[in-house]
Amino acid sequence: MTIRRLCAVLRVRGKTELLLVILFAAGFAALPVLALLPSLWGFTVAWAVTYATDEALHAKAPGFVRRLATLQLSRTMRFAVRTVMLLALADRTDAPDAVLVTGLAVLSAHFLLVMMYSALHHAIRRRRVLPVIVRNLDMSGIDVPEPPPAYLYRRFLRKLLHLDLPAHIGLIIALASGTWYFAYAGYALTIGAALAALAALLGQFRSVRAMPGRDAVIGEVNRQLAGYRPEVALYFSFAAVSRDFMYQVNMWIETLEQLDRRPVIVLRERASFRFLGRTRIPVVCVPKADDLAELELSGVRVVLYPGNAGKNVHMLRIAEAKHVFIGHGDSDKLASSNRVSKVYDEIWVAGRAGRDRYRRVRHAISDGAIVEVGRPQLAPVRLHADHVPGPVPVVLYAPTWEGWSDDDCHTSLIPMGVPLIERLLAENVRIIYKPHPLTGKRSAEAAAADRTIRELLRADEDRHTADDARPRLQEIRARLDELSGRHEGDDAQQLRDARAPGPDGAAQWQELHAEWHRLFWASRSGARHHVILEQLPTLYECFNQADLLISDVSSVVADFVASLKPYVLTNAQDLPDAEFRAAYTTAGGAYLLDRACTRLPEILRSVREPVHDPMAPERRVLKEYVLGPDRPTSMERFNTAVNDLADKALAERAEDLVTPIAEPTAQPIL
Known part of the structure; x- marks a missing residue:
């Protein structure tokens, strides 16, 4: 019970993570004590424990590490503490002044180079942020530079800070042996490696100057959309977006893929784009409202909304389209019959229960705006x-x-x-x-x-x-991600890799999806x-x-x-x-x-x-x-509702084009 209570207080999972936290805290607490005693071998053990547990906690308990940062105990601060304590140990063991001064200068310069590298990395990352990210559109017509190599670009701070290891190890060996050559050799390795890394990233900075500008990116996306001519859009935004919210979109993907009309998915947050499921539908992620306004969506006749969010107004402004709230499930919760839904032209529900639910919002939602379309997603559910x-x-x-x-x-x-x-x-x-x-x-x-x-x-x-099933399950997951169009990297890399889907991707994805589930349940039959x-x-x-x-x-x-x-x-x-x-x-x-x-x-x-x-x-x-009824099927009813509303929007648009707008009649001044 005590262990469980400690885990709850520290917000870690299980005995292993709790042990790592205890060792981590004990190691850092011992550093100043052992430095001031001084105890070289005791300090070395505590120093090694802090390094090892720091890395292990990053892998096993990232939430705990993030909470340390909120207490101003960031990774950089922890590395600085180790450095200061090591120099204090060297001073207490009467190391020569030249070794101490050089060590202080080198390790200070190392932190300065880390700051310069971070600033340069930030500048590169900012230049590689694009106004639009896409999936399933062929963007090979626009020249996007390759990202910097992963060893320079990803988790750079973790790698750079660890360049202090040669200096630390060299100084510890020098203190143990009395041969100060080891300290100077370690200093040289640390500062040389940091300078080399900074020079390498500076070379990568020159290449990002060739990044296409905002107008060029939006222009190419519009050319691709004009060729595709989307008629139906699924629009999604959520303020606190993460993978946890993307189920609201992913549940509609297979339904959209079966429509008679050409669909497109429009997302507003970059994080949501990364957790989108497999689809052959073109996907456009546009974080800024000004950029969304410039997208070529004039052919869209029906816009579907799976959630109510403030940013929906940026799409609702399109007067030529019909706007429909489809939600992300039929629930008895009060939120499932929200007054906000009045802003949509229609509200689509599964069955008569959904219609009756909206009657609770008296005089706000017209019964004629409710359309029963079933739940096409439920086709895989066995009776x-x-x-x-x-x-x-x-x-x-x-x-x-x-x-x-x-x-x-x-x-x-x-x-x-x-x-x-x-x-x-x-x-x-x-x-x-x-x-x-x-x-x-x-x-x-x-x-x-x-x-x-x-x-x-x-x-x-x-x-x-069953351990023998895990490699195959991981292999299938990797292939499913690949077929989903998911790409690692930043905006520019995802835009660079975007291509129109191949003809066989959907069938292969379905086969692998079914195989994954068969293997998963069979491997856990015990x-x-x-x-x-x-x-x-x-x-x-x-x-x-x-x-x-x-x-x-x-x-x-x-x-x-x-x-x-x-x-x-x-x-x-x-x-x-x-x-x-x-x-x-x-x-x-x-x-x-x-x-x-x-x-x-x-x-x-x-x-x-x-x-x-x-x-x-x-x-x-x-x-x-x-x-709703089993016949016609939900998919047939949903498809019919889309077609009918699209035809209605098109007819109203044609009527508006031929009917002149009447001039206001002047009223006499009384």
Whole structure:
């Protein structure tokens, strides 16, 4: 318990990271003491421990290292402390003044060269930032210089600071042997290597002067867009963007690829561009509103918005297009029927439940603006009738995140997540734990509960993973990233590497995607539990593995309804069943779990003994109400909605061109 409490206080995961932190702190605390004693061999050991643990923490606990920087204990400061303590040790052991003065001068010059290198690196990086980044457009017509070599450009500070090692080692050897030649040799190596690195980067700086300017980049992107002639745009922005938010876009990619109209994806933040999934659709990332205004999007007739964000206004200004809010899932949360949606021409929902949800916003959203299009993404979800359960029930626990407020309908993690997992562990079930990507972003309590659940499940998960499958899984992931068009490097490198997708990429991606999932589940067939935190395996593949879902009020539940499998909604506030079901549509086919989880054994009986599944008829009724009818398919309905709205926009545009704008009638002055 003490170790767990220490891990929580220091915000590290497990005993290994805690041991590294303790060694790191002890090493730095010992440096001044051993320097002043003086104790050469004790200092050398502490010095080596600080170096080794510093590097290990960067690899294993980067969050802890970032927190050190907020306390003004940055990497540069830690290197400076080691240097000062070493010089203090040399002074206390009566090293010659010439050695001390030269060492101080050399190591000071080393830090000065690091500062100059950092300034030069910043200048190169700033020049290589472009107004537009693209994927799946052929940008070979514009000349973009290659980036500096990785050994000069990436993680440069880490490499440069370590150039003090020759000087440190030389001085330590000199202090031990009394032969001062070693100190001077180390000094020379440190300063020579730093000067060589700076000279090499200066040569790279000359090449970035050939970077194309803003007008040239936007002009070439517009030429490519004019050749492609996009008709439908998916537009996405999020203020606190990271990979955690990109699920809102990635869930729509396959649907867009099946449209009759030519789609394009428009993103606004560079970070989101890097975490976009595989697609053959042209993608344009434009961080600045002024640059977005200059893009050639005049042929776009329908703009789709998966999220509400302030930057949406930069696209909403296009009067010739029709603007549609499609969201990123049908949920019973209040945020899923937002008054802000009134700014869109239409709001597309999965089924009649979505239409009824918007009726809560009285007099704000017209019923005629609501269009039921189904959920095309749910095609991979297998039906309960096609599912073959294993000998041990599989329970998927997929809690939602804590949200932007403390709304009662949000995550169950804080009030009951850990007790729920403990109760499940007491049952003979396998657990798949897949938290929301944003879990713990706002609430420390949610983050702590999430860490505790991972600790409870992960030991068993890791112990049963087949090591022989990992190389192939990594190989497939690398190839999937390549087929996704993901490229390492900065804006300029990604623009330089951008090409139109090949004809066979989509089929190969689908085959590798299916192979990855087959191999993943087969390699973990001996595992009792799973913690799923990455994009793979997908949520819907987890659906297909599960016999039962336990979740909170969220779009995950609405999507799971498509499988017709039994599912559980957490009732953390212990509301009366009738009141809870009246408040949340998806509760109509759910088993309700109280905060103390006393109903859990009876709920699990519905999986172990399917004849005792009284909610099965309710789920069949609810499926059509929430997701719409099975025929025509969701993809057909969505495609029809796009075509109809695009035709409407085109007809209105043609009417505007032939109908003159009436001059205002002068009113007499009374």
